[in-house]
Amino acid sequence: MRTRTTHDIPVRLAAIRRDFDRWRRTRQGRSRIPEELWALAVKAAGQYGLNSTAQALRLDYYSLKKHIEAARRGPPRRTTP
DSSP states (O other): OOOOOGGGSOHHHHHHHHHHHHHHHHOOTTOOOOHHHHHHHHHHHHHHOHHHHHHHHTOOHHHHHHHHHHHHHOSOOOOOO
C-alpha cells in the first residue's frame, strides 16, 4: 500500500493543509475546527473530491461529508414571530 506524500497533493490543497496544521499546533486543548477552515475544506472537496480532501487535510471523512451537506442546504432560515 502506497502512502500519499505532500508531493502528490495539489498546490492549493497543500496550502489549506498548512492552514490546518498551523491551527492544530496553536489550538487550545480539544477545541473545534473553526468554520473558516471547514469552509476551505468544503470548497476543496468540491474541486478535489471528498475522500482525497479528507485524507490530505487529515479530517474525518464523515465529518467533512456532513459539512458539505450542510453547505448545500445553505444557512438556516430565520422565522419572524
